[in-house]
Amino acid sequence: MAVCHYLESIEKNKIFTEPEKNRYIILDTETTGLDYKNDQVLSIGAIRIENLEINISDSFEVILQTETAGDKESIAVHGIRTQDVKQGIQRDFAFEQFLYFLQGDIIVGHHILFDKLILSNNIKKIFSIELLNPIIDTFDVAIYYENLVKKRNVIPEEANPEEFSLDNLLNRFRIKSSGRHTSIGDALLTAELFLRMMKKLIQQKNFRIESLIKY
Amino acid sequence: MTSQSLKQRITDFLIKYVPFSYIKEEDLLKLAGTCKIKVVNQGEFIFREGENPPKEFYVIHQGSVELLDEKTNEIIEVLEEGDLFGIAALLAKRSYIFSAKATEDTILYILSYDIFYEYIQKYPRVLRFFSSGFAPGMQQFKKQNISFQDQVLRTVVAHDEVLELRINKNVITAKPDATVQEIAKIMTEKNIGSMIIADEERRPLGIITDSDLRKKIATGKFPITAKARDIMSAPVFTLPPEITATEAIIQMMKRNIRHLVLTQDGTNQTPIYGIVSEHDLLVLHGNNPAVLVKEVQSISSLKTDILRIIREKTDTLIKSYLEQDLSLPFITNTITLIHDNLIEKAIKLAKEKLKEEFPEYPQPPVKFAWLSMGSEGRKEQTLRTDQDNAIIYEDPQEEDKEKIQKYFLRMGELVNQFLVDYGFSECPANIMARNPEWCKPVSVWKNYFRKWIEVPAEKNLLNATIFFDFRVAYGDESLAQELRDVIYKYKNPFFLVFLAKEAATSAPPLNFFRNFIVEKSGEHKNEFDLKGRSIKPLVDAARVLAIDFQILEYSSTIERYEKLKEVDPVNQHIYRDAIDSFQLYLKLRTYFGFKNQDSGRYIKPEELSKLEKQMLKNSFLAIENIQKLLEARYQLNLIRE
Numbered sequence: 001m002a003v004c005h006y007l008e009s010i011e012k013n014k015i016f017t018e019p020e021k022n023r024y025i026i027l028d029t030e031t032t033g034l035d036y037k038n039d040q041v042l043s044i045g046a047i048r049i050e051n052l053e054i055n056i057s058d059s060f061e062v063i064l065q066t067e068t069a070g071d072k073e074s075i076a077v078h079g080i081r082t083q084d085v086k087q088g089i090q091r092d093f094a095f096e097q098f099l100y101f102l103q104g105d106i107i108v109g110h111h112i113l114f115d116k117l118i119l120s121n122n123i124k125k126i127f128s129i130e131l132l133n134p135i136i137d138t139f140d141v142a143i144y145y146e147n148l149v150k151k152r153n154v155i156p157e158e159a160n161p162e163e164f165s166l167d168n169l170l171n172r173f174r175i176k177s178s179g180r181h182t183s184i185g186d187a188l189l190t191a192e193l194f195l196r197m198m199k200k201l202i203q204q205k206n207f208r209i210e211s212l213i214k215y
Numbered sequence: 216m217t218s219q220s221l222k223q224r225i226t227d228f229l230i231k232y233v234p235f236s237y238i239k240e241e242d243l244l245k246l247a248g249t250c251k252i253k254v255v256n257q258g259e260f261i262f263r264e265g266e267n268p269p270k271e272f273y274v275i276h277q278g279s280v281e282l283l284d285e286k287t288n289e290i291i292e293v294l295e296e297g298d299l300f301g302i303a304a305l306l307a308k309r310s311y312i313f314s315a316k317a318t319e320d321t322i323l324y325i326l327s328y329d330i331f332y333e334y335i336q337k338y339p340r341v342l343r344f345f346s347s348g349f350a351p352g353m354q355q356f357k358k359q360n361i362s363f364q365d366q367v368l369r370t371v372v373a374h375d376e377v378l379e380l381r382i383n384k385n386v387i388t389a390k391p392d393a394t395v396q397e398i399a400k401i402m403t404e405k406n407i408g409s410m411i412i413a414d415e416e417r418r419p420l421g422i423i424t425d426s427d428l429r430k431k432i433a434t435g436k437f438p439i440t441a442k443a444r445d446i447m448s449a450p451v452f453t454l455p456p457e458i459t460a461t462e463a464i465i466q467m468m469k470r471n472i473r474h475l476v477l478t479q480d481g482t483n484q485t486p487i488y489g490i491v492s493e494h495d496l497l498v499l500h501g502n503n504p505a506v507l508v509k510e511v512q513s514i515s516s517l518k519t520d521i522l523r524i525i526r527e528k529t530d531t532l533i534k535s536y537l538e539q540d541l542s543l544p545f546i547t548n549t550i551t552l553i554h555d556n557l558i559e560k561a562i563k564l565a566k567e568k569l570k571e572e573f574p575e576y577p578q579p580p581v582k583f584a585w586l587s588m589g590s591e592g593r594k595e596q597t598l599r600t601d602q603d604n605a606i607i608y609e610d611p612q613e614e615d616k617e618k619i620q621k622y623f624l625r626m627g628e629l630v631n632q633f634l635v636d637y638g639f640s641e642c643p644a645n646i647m648a649r650n651p652e653w654c655k656p657v658s659v660w661k662n663y664f665r666k667w668i669e670v671p672a673e674k675n676l677l678n679a680t681i682f683f684d685f686r687v688a689y690g691d692e693s694l695a696q697e698l699r700d701v702i703y704k705y706k707n708p709f710f711l712v713f714l715a716k717e718a719a720t721s722a723p724p725l726n727f728f729r730n731f732i733v734e735k736s737g738e739h740k741n742e743f744d745l746k747g748r749s750i751k752p753l754v755d756a757a758r759v760l761a762i763d764f765q766i767l768e769y770s771s772t773i774e775r776y777e778k779l780k781e782v783d784p785v786n787q788h789i790y791r792d793a794i795d796s797f798q799l800y801l802k803l804r805t806y807f808g809f810k811n812q813d814s815g816r817y818i819k820p821e822e823l824s825k826l827e828k829q830m831l832k833n834s835f836l837a838i839e840n841i842q843k844l845l846e847a848r849y850q851l852n853l854i855r856e
Contacts, residue, residue: 045218053325054252056225061218101216175322176277184218192322195254199320203256 002096003127006103010132013104019198019209023105024049024136026191028183029115030078032070036118040066042080042088044098044119045184047191048105052198054191060101061184063088079182092126099123106213108136108194109187110166113214134213138194139164141212145197148204169193222247225324228276232297234344238334246334249327252276254320261315261323262301268311270328272302278321282313293318302328306335306345382456382477382489388413391420391444395432398423398443408492409474411451412443417486419476421447455481456488467493511556522557526599526638529553533597534809543798544773546805551594558585558688561633565626573622580619583608584690585630588646592684593754594771597805598815601642602634603681605653607660607694620654627654646681657694664701671713679714683758686770696768703765711763715849718755719842724748724835731820731831742817745807749800749831749838753793756841772797789840796834803827 016022027046033039041064048058065088069080088094109115112135120131142164146152162168170177170189173196177189201207225247229235235243251271255261261273264285273280275298282291282300291313294300304311305328335341388411389398398410402425409424423443431437431446454466456477463475473493479485511525529550536546562585570577588603590596606627611619627648635641648654655663663682667675683702687695722744726732731743757775761767766778776794780787807822808815823831846852 047218047221052253056221056250056252057217057248059218059221060216061220097216174277174320182220184220185224188221188224192252192254195252196320196322199254199256 002099003129006099007129007132009103011104015106015134015210015213017209019202020052022209023103024108024194025102025105025133026054026187026194027107027109027112027115028186028190029119030080030183031074031118032066032068033074034114036114036121039070039118040064041118041122042066042069042078042085043183044094045182045187046098046101047184047187048101049108049191049195052195054188054195059184059187060098062094062098064091064094065089066091091122095123095126099127102131102133104133106136107131107133108138108190110138110169110190112137132215134215136194136212137214138166138169138190138197140214141194141197141201142169144212145201148207149200166190166193173197217248222250225250228297229274229324232274232299234299234338234341237338237340237344242334242337246326246330249330251325253323253325255317255323257317257319257321259317261317262311264312264314265310268301268304270305271325272299272305272328272331273315274299274324274326276322276324278323279318280315280321280323281318282315285314302331302345305332382491384489386411386487386490388417388419388487389423389443390414391442391447393443394439395423395428395437395441395443395446396439399428399432399439402428410443411476411487411490412447412449413487419451419453419478419483419487420444421449422451422474422476423447424473450483451476453478453481453483455479463491508553508556511553511560522560522637525553526557530599530809533805537802537806537809543801544771547594547597547771547801550596551591554591554596555688557637558587558630558634561630561637562626562689564633565629568629569622569626572625576622579608579626580615580622581609581611582691582694583623584687584692584694585648586685586695587688588681588685590684591688592686592770594686595754595801597801598808599638599640600814602631602639603642603646604631604648604688605646605682605685606648606655607698608656609691609694610656610658620651620656624649624651624654657697660698661701664698665705668702668705668707668710671707671710676713676717679710680717680755680758683762683767684770699767702762702767711759712849712851714755714762715759715845716851718752718759719845719849719851721752721755722748724838725832733820734817739817742819744816745800745804745818746814746816749835750797750804752838753797753800753841756845757793759845786844789837789844792834792837793841796837799830799834803831 025046025048027044029041029045030043031039031041043063044060046060047054047056049055050058063080063084066085069075069078069082069085075081089097107116116131116133116135124130139159140156143154143156143159146154166186166189167177170193173193175189175192175196222244226240226243229243229247230238230240238246255278261280262268275294275296277296279296280294280298280300282294283289284291300315301311335345387401387405387407389401391412391414393412402408402410409422411419412421412423413419421444423446427446427448432439432441437446452466452472453476454463456479458466458477467473467475475491477488477491479488511522533546533550536549566579569579584607586592586605586607588605590600591603604627606623608619608623627650631641631647631649641647646653663678667679667682671679685695685698722732724732724743732748733741733743754772757772757779760779760783761769761775764779764782766775766782769775769778773794776790776797780790783790803818804815806815807818820828
């Protein structure tokens with residue numbers, strides 16, 4: 001059911017050139033490690049943006065049942081312990097709910113390609129489908145912003161990753177970053193950052209949202 | 216779906232700010248669940264004057280927003296993180312009267328009005344937050360260019376918006392042929408004090424109250440089987456739902472009724488809309504300065520008992536202001552406003568009487584002014600203190616002299632008595648307008664002032680400290696200016712030096728070991744004299760400097776130090792500290808005065824919290840500094856007894 005519903009909404013979805021008409025899912029995951037083929041998603045935090053407004057009542061947060069929360073270094077980063085994931089939500093049920101929530105919306109996040117790939121791989125093991133949503137990387141948005149609004153000439157491949165790290169960007173846009181490193185907390189901060197940049201970009205004549213969208 | 220931790224995060228933010236801090240966390244979580252978040256760019260409008268509000272209001276998460284009047288281009292208020300706005304229009308069911316514009320890039324929380332409205336009704340402190348007029352956009356106190364009275368009266372507008380909340384729309388009615396027994400039973404079950412008798416179409420025919428049951432049934436006048444129509448009071452006084460809270464209170468006071476029945480068109484020919492009880496209104500409005508002032512102004516006859524009640528309500532008001540930790544100038548200005556209105560009322564009533572007693576003078580024969588002296592003159596009254604007042608009038612023609620003096624003495628006598636009736640006790644030193652010595656024409660007053668300045672003997676200095684803090688509470692300001700000119704013109708250098716010496720050598724508050732110096736004997740043994748050792752030195756110093764810098768028309772100690780900061784900028788940090796300390800002392804005095812039911816002059820050091828003790832001790836440095844300033848300025852070290 002969930003799969004059908006999801007594929008249908010992917011089918012129906014179309015991208016508008018007016019940024020305020022699109023729906024976005026701001027997303028962050030915590031994982032057992034950085035190998036998207038073999039590691040596991042531990043938690044998902046996601047919030048929908050509609051009419052360029054974040055809606056708290058339209059958000060999604062789950063800790064998934066897993067054998068282990070990863071090695072010591074990963075646990076130190078995400079703070080989810082093995083005992084937490086043992087009590088997590090059953091994976092098939094959790095992903096089913098996630099697909100219901102996600103629909104065909106544009107997925108947005110910082111270095112979002114990794115989240116999309118690992119989610120896609122995890123979901124594929126259960127439902128034999130891949131995630132097909134378009135994505136926008138806030139890393140790219142920040143560089144785009146720098147070029148369009150600040151009139152610099154930054155090439156994405158040559159950009160200093162430190163300069164465009166999430167922490168640095170939150171700092172620059174004066175978004176108070178309490179509660180970092182839970183996936184829902186990071187998703188909210190990323191959502192605020194995304195809106196800040198979008199609000200400024202919209203005012204630019206040459207702004208094209210399509211140029212930020214990847215698949 | 217909603218993430219629990221996001222709701223928690225919004226709640227954790229909101230709970231830090233008034234009025235959300237008054238709401239239980241579980242309720243806030245529910246409100247947070249409806250939250251939307253929006254980013255606005257600097258310069259972007261959030262809403263415009265005249266637009267109709269959606270059922271949502273705003274809280275600033277980050278950034279700042281200004282409310283502005285686009286017609287006059289005037290900024291009404293600048294709001295910061297945690298401030299809420301856009302709700303006044305919803306409460307009043309009207310369009311926005313101001314525009315809201317982001318003054319920097321801002322993140323806004325948008326919250327559901329419907330849920331919050333439940334909490335306004337559920338939590339009395341939240342309701343009070345809106346009714347007291349301190350919510351953003353509901354007050355204009357930050358405007359400097361309108362009089363305090365106007366500012367307070369304007370809050371009536373804001374404050375009346377909440378009457379709607381107090382209307383009980385589930386009115387229980389009974390038919391006119393119900394028996395008294397049935398009615399009494401329902402009233403007991405529902406725990407209500409009165410019952411409206413209405414016809415089939417819910418049009419009000421009459422009302423039966425507790426007291427009707429007592430007076431008419433319990434006395435045996437009517438049997439318990441009597442019908443409602445036999446004992447009800449009819450017709451019912453009705454008003455339309457659009458009346459304001461202030462009007463509602465005034466109508467109740469005028470008619471001596473405890474409930475107001477509102478009908479759809481205000482007559483008893485349309486169905487009942489709702490009912491407002493005096494109790495509910497007083498919970499909400501009894502403590503509002505605007506209502507108190509309006510009440511004073513609306514009373515037409517000699518109802519001294521009502522005016523006394525108003526004076527008592529002022530005490531309640533002050534207590535709640537202290538609890539809310541409002542600024543001291545705000546508190547004292549409010550009291551002064553109410554007192555001045557009471558004085559004005561007393562003078563108007565006296566004038567009516569004088570018309571009869573002096574038929575040849577239907578109006579006061581010459582210009583006059585009612586002067587308030589001492590702390591009332593400085594607008595520093597918080598607790599009830601004695602009357603200190605005087606009358607000054609224009610010099611009359613030689614032949615009318617006696618008659619006119621008689622007229623004003625009588626006025627003094629009448630007003631002093633009215634004020635006693637309102638609850639202001641007499642001055643033990645008889646510094647009152649009824650005293651022939653203090654009810655004089657301008658020329659005599661000028662001579663007094665000149666003499667006190669020219670001959671700084673002890674008694675004259677004392678008079679100067681009392682009378683130079685005068686203020687026109689009612690009447691002609693130009694007469695007062697003539698007196699001030701005397702003070703400025705007759706510059707006896709010794710006068711200022713003597714006055715400064717008095718101020719600089721008053722009793723120190725701390726001993727060598729940095730402990731409070733307490734009274735060694737007498738009724739207040741082991742108590743600290745807050746007035747003598749802390750308040751008085753600052754008041755005295757401000758007065759000397761105000762005379763010296765010719766800024767005596769700034770009548771309160773705080774205003775004087777504020778002005779001194781401008782005219783003597785070199786020492787502005789000393790004046791600033793003096794203001795802070797003075798506010799602390801007066802607040803403590805008021806607080807302990809209420810607590811111990813006395814003048815608040817003496818406090819027991821052990822009654823102070825650790826923090827208060829520390830704050831007090833730190834504040835004494837301000838006294839030391841101001842006294843050093845006086846010593847240097849007037850070279851007091853050269854004077855020896």
